[in-house]
Amino acid sequence: MILEFFEMKEVPFTREIVPTHLFGSATHQEASARLEYATHHRQCCLLTGDPGTGKSTAVRSLIYHSDQVKYRHVYLCDSALTPKLFYHEVLHFFGMQPAYRATEAKRQFQTLMLDIYENEKKIPVITLDEAHHFSDNMLQELRFILNFKEDSMSPMSLILIGQPSLRNQLKSKHLEAIDQRIQLRYQITGLTEKETHAYIRHHLQVAQTPHDIFSEEALRAIYHFTQGVPRKINTLCSQSLLDACVLGNKIVGESHIQRVINEQ
Ligand SMILES: Nc1ncnc2c1ncn2[C@@H]1O[C@H](COP(=O)(O)OP(=O)(O)OP(=O)(O)O)[C@@H](O)[C@H]1O
Ligand SMILES: [Mg+2]
Structure with a gap:
């Protein structure tokens, strides 16, 4: 469902990421x-x-x-x-x-x-x-x-x-x-804020997403909540993608991040 909606080739933010695709923070x-x-x-x-x-x-x-x-x-x-x-x-x-x-x-x-x-x-x-x-x-x-x-x-x-x-x-x-x-x-340690943004873009690139999906405000909120811990970033990003998809939004804005955080 997410794949077609966001035009991705692979599901991003999974633990199955192959070692050649790891992010080098x-x-x-x-x-x-x-x-x-x-x-x-x-x-x-x-x-x-x-x-x-x-x-x-x-x-x-x-x-x-x-x-x-x-x-x-x-x-x-x-x-x-x-x-x-x-x-x-x-x-x-x-x-x-x-x-x-x-x-x-x-x-x-x-x-x-x-x-x-x-x-x-x-x-x-x-x-x-x-x-x-x-x-x-x-x-x-x-x-x-x-x-x-x-x-x-x-x-x-x-x-x-x-x-x-x-x-x-x-x-x-x-x-x-x-x-x-x-x-x-x-x-x-956790990733820096800049690295967190780059980490998210990296995962989307690995999934071959043709365009940016997370707004700048969303990226900032993700860092604020996760403190750059990769597993927390993965979970939050996956859930926000699903939330945006269900609501028919092609861009994941801060509101989706907040909704997911509030549910935890
Ligand atoms: N360099 C990286 N590039 C891309 N993804 C990463 C990287 N490092 C960690 N991850 C992602 O973060 C998740 C958590 O990493 P990992 O399982 O290695 O953490 P850990 O420190 O061993 O945690 P725990 O103490 O709970 O065992 C991984 O499943 C992977 O998806
Ligand atoms: Mg471990």
Whole structure:
């Protein structure tokens, strides 16, 4: 219905946006640059940001664009991850049968990471998303996950993703040893007002819309309400498009944005 009404080829503002069509805001570019640096140098990287700012999307883009000859990516998104589950998931991912005993599974994991790096000449990159939900036990385990050859080297890169509270969590005295092992950290922020306008135009361009749809006042209202958080922008824009379509308006003015906001 929206497609024909606004003469679009694709539905804009969806989460299915392909990595080649992502919007390169300053904050997303910086996040990508740091993730690339961390993986290239086999470092531990902490990427934080409020919900919907684009953390998982940044990792999706990293994996999509990464050189398959050089890297082996594992992405785990499990807020209830335990050390045992971690070792099992990674070993299964690489086609291995984890040992029943935890200490043995840990040894298998270490041997596997070293083998990929030293023999396959590839860098294993393990991303743990939703890490702000991890128990202390899981956070403590990160220390052992990153300990190779008497803690003298790391054959792999570990990317921790979570909400800003994770940074504070890692500042606790009992987690200091893990915090010290994080070599790179970055906090993704919301887009600026100018970027928010450009982000919306970008999505419409990707959808191949032949003309501007949102009025200047509408764009300003969207920024004001969303503070440049991509997921919030997507939701507000999608709902306002539908509202304008139902009311037969080809231009989404501020009134449509307000109507949608008032309904939330
Ligand atoms: N660079 C980008 N270009 C285009 N769209 C983006 C970009 N970054 C994020 N988005 C959009 O914003 C949505 C939310 O991003 P994402 O899921 O990565 O957020 P998040 O920070 O991981 O949130 P959460 O903390 O809730 O997991 C995505 O589904 C995507 O549609
Ligand atoms: Mg996410």
